[in-house]
Amino acid sequence: MPIIKSSKKRNKQAIVRAERNKPVKSRFLTMVKNIIAWATEGNKEKVEAHFDEAQSAVDMAAKKNLIHKNKANRAKSQLAAAKKAVSA
Template sequence: MANHKSSIKRARQTIVRTERNRAEKSRFKTARKAVLAAVAAGDKEGAAKASTVLSSYVDKAAKRNLIHPNKAANIKSKTSKAIAAIA
């Protein structure tokens, strides 16, 4: 357990940030699943709408260093390819 006043505060902040980061990551993973589900169902319009939401969440996660910027680009690229593959 932390003994100094500053280390006690730092421990509190870490808990809050961890929860926030976990929620942010979960949000974009859920959005990604929504896009893939729409693609699997063949719903091009729904997939496109879900893709814009996913793109926003992924960009925010990359900006906050939750994921690497290249991973964000890969995720967006793969989902756009999947949407384009729908006939």
């Protein structure tokens, strides 16, 4: 339990920011996981239908600094590879 006033404020800010960021990060993780799972199952329709949405989720998480830009690039590369594997 912080005693200093600025520490209390920082704790409040951290809680608010975590709640604000949670849906964006969750959407990013879920979309990437789903695309890769659908690709391994060979479900071409779902992969192609949700591919753009997944890339958008990755870009949004990187834009808001929830993930590093290199991690975003790696995730988009994995998504593209999964889509290519299903399409072939």
